[in-house]
Amino acid sequence: MAAAIVVDCVTAWLGTGVVVGVAFLFVGIDRIDAAARGCYAFRPLLLPGLVLLWPFVAVRWFMLARRVS
Numbered sequence: 001m002a003a004a005i006v007v008d009c010v011t012a013w014l015g016t017g018v019v020v021g022v023a024f025l026f027v028g029i030d031r032i033d034a035a036a037r038g039c040y041a042f043r044p045l046l047l048p049g050l051v052l053l054w055p056f057v058a059v060r061w062f063m064l065a066r067r068v069s
Helices: 002-032 043-052 054-068
Strands: none
Touching: 002 043, 002 054, 043 054
């Protein structure tokens, strides 16, 4: 029972991380970092880190988007 809960939590974390990571790579990275515009070769390399650290990325993205607007 406990193992199933852990597996479900990890699956939810990684699924949410993939969604946030892909959205950030397609939409957010150009707005956050001007040097990333046009550099498409390195973006797939960022995805594993984005998947694991998605809460930090989402909060930072949200805070910077609010400040720019």
